[in-house]
Amino acid sequence: MESPADILKITNLSKSYPIHKELALPVLQGIDLTIKAGELTAVMGPSGCGKTTLMNLISGVDSADSGSIMIRDTEITTMNKSQMAVFRRSHIGLIFQDFNLMESLNVKDNILLPLFLDNHSQYGEEMFQKICKILSICDITDKNITDISGGEKQRTAIARALINHPQIILADEPTGNLDAKSTKDVMEYLTDINREFQATLFMVTHDSYAASYCDKVILLKDGKVLSVLEKAQNSRKIFLEHIYEFLKQIGGE
Amino acid sequence: MELIKILFKMIRYHRKDYMLYLYCNIFTMALLLAFLSVCSNHSLMHNYQVDPMIADNILFPSLMVCLFTLLFLPYAYEAFLKGRKQEYSVLMTLGMTEREVIANMFLECFAVSSAGCIMGLVCGSGLSVLFFLFLRRIIGITPIQWEFHARAYLAAVGLYALVIILILLLNIIRILKANLSELLQAKWKEERKQKGSKALLFLGCAVFLVSILSMLYVFYSGKTNFWLLSMGSFLMGTFLAIFHSDSVLYKNSSRKWKISFGLLLQNLKSWKIVTIISSCLFGLIVFFSGLCFTIYSYSMHNAIAYSPYDLFYVRDQNSNQMELEELEQILNRHGISLVSQTQVCVLRSGAFNILSADEINEKLGKDYHPCQGSFIQLFQEDLKDGYEHELLPVENVTIKLGDSKKLPLALQEQRIEILFNPCKSLADTTLIVNSDDFKRIAEQSEEYFLVNAILINLDNWKISGPAIAELQNCMAASNNFSQEAQYLSSLSSKIGTYTIEKQSSEVLIFWIFFVDLMFFGAANVTIYFKIKSELKEDTRMIYHLYRIGITEKETWNILFKKNLCYYLPSLIMGIGFGIFYCFSVNSIYHYGLMGFICAGLTAAAAVLLQFFLIFVITRYEYSEVNPFP
Ligand SMILES: Nc1ncnc2c1ncn2[C@@H]1O[C@H](COP(=O)(O)OP(=O)(O)OP(=O)(O)O)[C@@H](O)[C@H]1O
Ligand SMILES: [Mg+2]
Numbered sequence: 001m002e003s004p005a006d007i008l009k010i011t012n013l014s015k016s017y018p019i020h021k022e023l024a025l026p027v028l029q030g031i032d033l034t035i036k037a038g039e040l041t042a043v044m045g046p047s048g049c050g051k052t053t054l055m056n057l058i059s060g061v062d063s064a065d066s067g068s069i070m071i072r073d074t075e076i077t078t079m080n081k082s083q084m085a086v087f088r089r090s091h092i093g094l095i096f097q098d099f100n101l102m103e104s105l106n107v108k109d110n111i112l113l114p115l116f117l118d119n120h121s122q123y124g125e126e127m128f129q130k131i132c133k134i135l136s137i138c139d140i141t142d143k144n145i146t147d148i149s150g151g152e153k154q155r156t157a158i159a160r161a162l163i164n165h166p167q168i169i170l171a172d173e174p175t176g177n178l179d180a181k182s183t184k185d186v187m188e189y190l191t192d193i194n195r196e197f198q199a200t201l202f203m204v205t206h207d208s209y210a211a212s213y214c215d216k217v218i219l220l221k222d223g224k225v226l227s228v229l230e231k232a233q234n235s236r237k238i239f240l241e242h243i244y245e246f247l248k249q250i251g252g253e
Numbered sequence: 254m255e256l257i258k259i260l261f262k263m264i265r266y267h268r269k270d271y272m273l274y275l276y277c278n279i280f281t282m283a284l285l286l287a288f289l290s291v292c293s294n295h296s297l298m299h300n301y302q303v304d305p306m307i308a309d310n311i312l313f314p315s316l317m318v319c320l321f322t323l324l325f326l327p328y329a330y331e332a333f334l335k336g337r338k339q340e341y342s343v344l345m346t347l348g349m350t351e352r353e354v355i356a357n358m359f360l361e362c363f364a365v366s367s368a369g370c371i372m373g374l375v376c377g378s379g380l381s382v383l384f385f386l387f388l389r390r391i392i393g394i395t396p397i398q399w400e401f402h403a404r405a406y407l408a409a410v411g412l413y414a415l416v417i418i419l420i421l422l423l424n425i426i427r428i429l430k431a432n433l434s435e436l437l438q439a440k441w442k443e444e445r446k447q448k449g450s451k452a453l454l455f456l457g458c459a460v461f462l463v464s465i466l467s468m469l470y471v472f473y474s475g476k477t478n479f480w481l482l483s484m485g486s487f488l489m490g491t492f493l494a495i496f497h498s499d500s501v502l503y504k505n506s507s508r509k510w511k512i513s514f515g516l517l518l519q520n521l522k523s524w525k526i527v528t529i530i531s532s533c534l535f536g537l538i539v540f541f542s543g544l545c546f547t548i549y550s551y552s553m554h555n556a557i558a559y560s561p562y563d564l565f566y567v568r569d570q571n572s573n574q575m576e577l578e579e580l581e582q583i584l585n586r587h588g589i590s591l592v593s594q595t596q597v598c599v600l601r602s603g604a605f606n607i608l609s610a611d612e613i614n615e616k617l618g619k620d621y622h623p624c625q626g627s628f629i630q631l632f633q634e635d636l637k638d639g640y641e642h643e644l645l646p647v648e649n650v651t652i653k654l655g656d657s658k659k660l661p662l663a664l665q666e667q668r669i670e671i672l673f674n675p676c677k678s679l680a681d682t683t684l685i686v687n688s689d690d691f692k693r694i695a696e697q698s699e700e701y702f703l704v705n706a707i708l709i710n711l712d713n714w715k716i717s718g719p720a721i722a723e724l725q726n727c728m729a730a731s732n733n734f735s736q737e738a739q740y741l742s743s744l745s746s747k748i749g750t751y752t753i754e755k756q757s758s759e760v761l762i763f764w765i766f767f768v769d770l771m772f773f774g775a776a777n778v779t780i781y782f783k784i785k786s787e788l789k790e791d792t793r794m795i796y797h798l799y800r801i802g803i804t805e806k807e808t809w810n811i812l813f814k815k816n817l818c819y820y821l822p823s824l825i826m827g828i829g830f831g832i833f834y835c836f837s838v839n840s841i842y843h844y845g846l847m848g849f850i851c852a853g854l855t856a857a858a859a860v861l862l863q864f865f866l867i868f869v870i871t872r873y874e875y876s877e878v879n880p881f882p
Pocket of ligand 1: 048049052053054
């Protein structure tokens with residue numbers, strides 16, 4: 001087993017969007033984060049505080065203004081787009097807030113797509129069946145993306161992110177469209193995966209319940225890390241209460 | 254392998270988009286090839302039986318078709334790619350490299366383009382064959398026929414390939430430069446990036462007004478170059494104003510139009526491109542038909558005006574020596590009799606024809622009185638023939654007489670009158686001199702030689718064609734000249750000019766019809782392509798509205814108004830340009846009103862047809878979009 005070295009190390013990360021010629025909207029302002037391999041981390045914060053932006057930077061979909069992002073020992077901010085693409089498909093599983101599924105393909109093809117891109121579809125079938133079972137989407141694998149519900153789309157997106165055993169899973173509100181039961185199933189599955197493959201999960205959520213499955217909760221506000229809550233040795237219930245309390249203090253939910 | 258299968262699945266899912274794009278390519282290619290084939294056809298462009306002005310009127314629209322290709326193909330590709338970009342960017346987030354995406358784009362573009370190119374060539378050949386078949390069989394101009402010219406094919410393929418390669422490169426560069434997160438939203442962002450600005454709207458309006466004023470001023474002071482310049486700024490001003498009209502239109506539009514405008518604004522950028530292309534096409538239709546119908550209306554009149562005699566030829570020692578009796582016999586054999594016959598002496602050199610005033614006054618009943626030592630310069634032209642006239646005066650002429658004597662002549666006056674038919678055996682400039690001078694030149698000059706102009710009127714010139722053909726043959730036989738010399742001494746007849754003019758007009762009318770049909774088709778294909786490629790999005794929008802609650806009638810109205818927004822601005826602008834331009838160009842030749850009326854009538858026909866088409870298209874769209882069970 002590997003030592004729980006830092007898998008993700010972010011230092012002084014900043015990002016702003018240009019609004020008008022000279023004007024720029026600062027979204028992230030000097031973020032510092034360290035995530036250990038195999039950790040489950042949740043990022044919480046009010047809408048528009050830059051959570052999706054952070055995800056995009058880590059996955060290399062968008063580029064940062066300044067700061068560094070190290071995944072394992074690789075600095076990704078200096079990679080070119082092709083290197084990033086190859087890196088992404090072999091190390092990162094991505095779940096988008098708005099799914100980004102291909103309408104032209106059915107559920108199964110969508111899920112298997114990362115394997116096709118990597119040119120090894122051999123070991124896919126077994127994994128595919130397993131994931132489908134856990135996410136209970138076995139019945140809809142032949143359906144078109146346009147014909148499935150929002151929750152089903154979400155589960156398809158999760159399945160796609162998991163299919164090629166990524167070392168780090170970046171999930172933007174993976175349970176946003178799910179009912180309590182499905183949320184619980186998905187979170188339990190993600191915890192299982194985490195345990196089984198030492199996959200690191202970094203997820204954005206508004207749901208304190210989902211967050212309570214994690215080892216660590218990072219609170220973002222106004223583009224800065226407000227605080228970090230650690231689960232440590234507490235049980236999930238106690239951690240959940242911690243989160244609630246903290247959110248109440250800062251005037252959230 | 255799996256990846257290729259997946260890519261094929263995507264293509265199958267989007268087959269309608271591919272087909273649409275393919276059709277556009279076929280259409281453009283066919284249009285281009287058909288026009289280039291017509292252009293490079295020798296039997297049409299260099300035909301003695303057709304007025305040379307036809308050739309100019311064929312070249313101009315063909316150039317416009319090339320321009321259309323340059324504009325429309327890139328637009329069609331962009332619209333096609335817009336849908337694909339979304340998928341490419343998702344694939345890229347999953348780890349597809351740029352190189353793979355570009356290879357894919359390249360293959361796709363290559364496949365569709367070469368298919369479009371080949372099918373377009375086939376269709377274009379068919380179209381041009383049909384064109385010439387029609388000209389031969391229906392209009393009956395037998396010497397004109399379809400010809401194969403590798404040049405036309407090469408030019409068409411070359412232009413097409415050039416455009417495709419350029420747009421492909423441009424888009425590859427764009428993908429390379431774009432950020433992934435930008436690409437993910439490209440579909441929406443690219444269209445709505447450029448919002449209209451009020452300042453530019455006002456600037457456009459100002460340019461428009463200033464151009465109109467300066468054009469009016471320049472028009473009355475007659476400086477053509479400056480006028481063209483103002484025309485350019487006028488066009489730019491109009492487009493600028495139209496393109497920034499969204500800055501005020503949307504906010505101030507009534508509630509009923511707002512949703513339709515919303516649909517339009519969703520794809521604003523492509524709306525602008527489409528509007529430029531189609532307004533140019535509509536403008537060309539109106540302008541070109543107006544111009545040609547005007548030409549048609551005066552070309553018949555010209556045929557008669559320029560041929561005052563039913564038969565006219567020049568006789569000298571070597572050519573066209575036929576006795577009057579023999580000539581009359583031949584005419585009689587064809588049931589035509591000679592009504593009058595006059596002979597006029599002409600002194601000619603390479604540069605001038607010199608006539609004696611007394612002879613002309615006596616034989617032709619004219620009234621010319623040049624003094625001794627001066628001449629009257631005669632312009633045998635009709636100022637109202639629809640062409641530009643340059644009446645350049647010849648100030649002085651010095652005629653060498655024998656023994657190194659000279660006869661200087663000075664210009665006394667200029668007259669505009671048609672005395673003779675157009676004739677190749679006479680020089681271009683005609684001078685009328687006093688009979689004493691005439692005698693001196695005839696007797697002493699070595700440059701000038703005396704010829705006879707024979708002026709004949711018949712009882713019925715309209716059936717004189719075969720008789721004149723036979724006369725021509727007889728004279729040619731007795732002349733025993735080379736082909737070129739024979740051509741120069743050929744007869745000139747009213748029926749000859751009339752027939753050429755009539756055939757040319759028929760070719761012209763057919764050509765207008767063809768050009769109008771093609772351009773109208775092109776404008777509609779352009780706009781329809783846009784409507785069709787947005788159908789999916791619009792369906793979604795209408796479905797959202799349906800869930801909020803709109804009635805079927807409202808749905809119809811929204812779509813109809815949206816289509817009006819797509820067609821009307823370009824139609825109105827095109828008609829405005831067309832009529833205005835047609836009026837002003839024809840005004841130069843004194844046919845402004847005629848040009849205005851012809852262009853106006855064409856415009857009215859175009860509007861009627863277009864409204865009918867908008868109705869049909871909306872009905873189709875409605876049946877596709879309709880969310881009502
Ligand atoms: N492409 C962009 N251009 C300009 N501004 C942007 C862009 N993307 C996001 N923003 C702005 O950046 C801020 C952060 O956006 P982000 O999507 O990261 O928020 P978020 O924390 O994910 O919110 P939510 O919880 O609602 O998903 C927002 O104020 C948003 O308006
Ligand atoms: Mg977000």
